[in-house]
Amino acid sequence: MRSLPAPLSFATMRLSQLFFASLRDDPADAEMPSHRLLLRAGYVRQLGSGIYSLLPLGFRVASRIEQIIREEQNAIGCQELLMPFVHPADIWRESGRYDAVGPEMGRFKDRAGRDMVLAMTHEEVIADLLRNIIRSYRQLPVQLYHFQTKFRDEPRSRGGLIRVREFTMKDAYSCDLDDAGLDVSYQAQYGAYERIFKRLGLETVAVSSDVGMMGGSEAHEFMLLNPAGEDTLVLCHQCGYASNQQVAQVRRPEPRVADPLPTEDVATPGTATIADLAAYLGITAADTAKAIFFTAGDGRLITAIVRGDDEVNETKLANAVNGGGLRPAREDEIRAAGMEPGYASPIGSVGTYVVVDDLAAQSSNLVAGANRAGYHRRNVNVGRDFRPDLVTDIANAREGDPCPVCGSPVNLRTAIEVGNIFKLGTKYTEALGARYLGEDGLEHPIVMGSYGIGVGRNLACIVEAHHDDKGIVWPASVAPYAAHLVTVSANRDPRVNEVAEALHAHSIAVGHEVLYDDRDESPGVKFTDAELLGMPWILTVSPRSLAAGGIEVTERATGERSVRSVEAVRALIG
């Protein structure tokens, strides 16, 4: 569990004393730039899969990130508190999530045998606090936030700090009288998020997103475009439309329509994939239909049909069938419904819920499975040859599809989610009985929103957005130190150490933050480390710089160098 907020002022530091080690070689198992650089530069160390320590340098960056978030949350009237990391299971049973959430929640029993959980989020605790404290509409609205450890036993952590199992999150909760109040709070958080990411040096795009397991009516994710991103965004550069692919409702291409022809089975040995099938028959993927199978949380077998050149969008499908927790179906489950995996067709199937994508339903004479191994059926027409249970949009938007707003071709980009905002509604307050007495004399459930930012992920994302081939290039707003002071050839001129020590002493006296490389290392080592660590300014004191009139100042971001007087440097690092 995390401690109270870090102190906001730090002593200036000698590198010779810092708990730190840079690595000359790239760690073997780090692939993303942020992971590689944060390890090499001594900001973080890994303890286990998805479990990291922040070393002193990394902790300072995290503290600065937190402080920016804190200032912007406070500025919209959001109040900081601190809720526990360990919860009694009871409140999670009250909300229904104790059973609804799977093995990603950490669970244990205390010494008395009571079920306990490790916090993966804090809606339940907020709702519990609200039901204890809020009595009247006069006490609302209120917004609350904290920075607290979350534990989510992810199936797979990845990318260093990008996806971890234990992390610090800023999570805020708005508590309003009604939906109109929630809209106001939501907009206030939206604005705060825009200011936070701007100050962190992250150019984000806010996209509409799925409400997922949190429930609720509206949600946005703040996304950083990145080639290693886990989400795909659908973006229109013409009108600014932006959506997560999970929920993007683009206009689909026009279907090919023709007069229905009689069906005809054709032998297609060894063509269990669409690509094989199209090649074998000399047609395109768009001339085929493909069936994908899922088992819903309630046990139904869901048969999803899309055109062969489309992909099934699991989020849309899950929402369409109220399936909650789809998983890929097993072959025996598919066979039990009378279909042949690899050559499956809903024609003649029993006991499966068939959902057909709009485009496949409108297209004529498609090649589909024949429910016989090694055979497909030509000229299948949805409606004539089988009757689907549901026809709706269950396909992923594709590159170049028409924008739903303006019709221009959309672009697909991968991105990392750095923050999200949700309109939760009354799901948790109703479950936990968090109500207020309204002006009308009646009890009403409090209307909630939730707003999250992962501190460590943002730290890594800042590095993703601000690095070069030499190392990290911190934005000044989050840099662990404002400047990196380097001495060179100190043994050749006693004034080198005198000037550096005086500058260091001055920076301590006035509360400036300078990392002072006082090590007896060769110039190459010191410069390389300075560039790797990434402070905005590198200050070099050497016989050469003194002869030129002072201290050499290098801007890390641009590489621009100049020699400035000691007085000018004092002003600079202030």
Place this chain on the structure above:
RNA sequence: CGGGGUGUGGCGUAGUCUGGCAACGCGCGUGCUUUGGGAGCACGAGAUCGCCGGUUCAAAUCCGGCCACCCCGACCA
């Protein structure tokens, strides 16, 4: 959970196929020299080769089991 990969001083690796003294670079310690772009010389410390079991005169190496970590997928507020 499925697929792929990797575990050998602090870091990066070779050695494993074909069993036979634990190897290389960097880093680390001491001394001397050196000091504007990852210095030189000398001496030195540091490894139960992921773990357990088996085969063998002999196992980093072969066999079996397990564990950890990474990548892809599934999954994920």
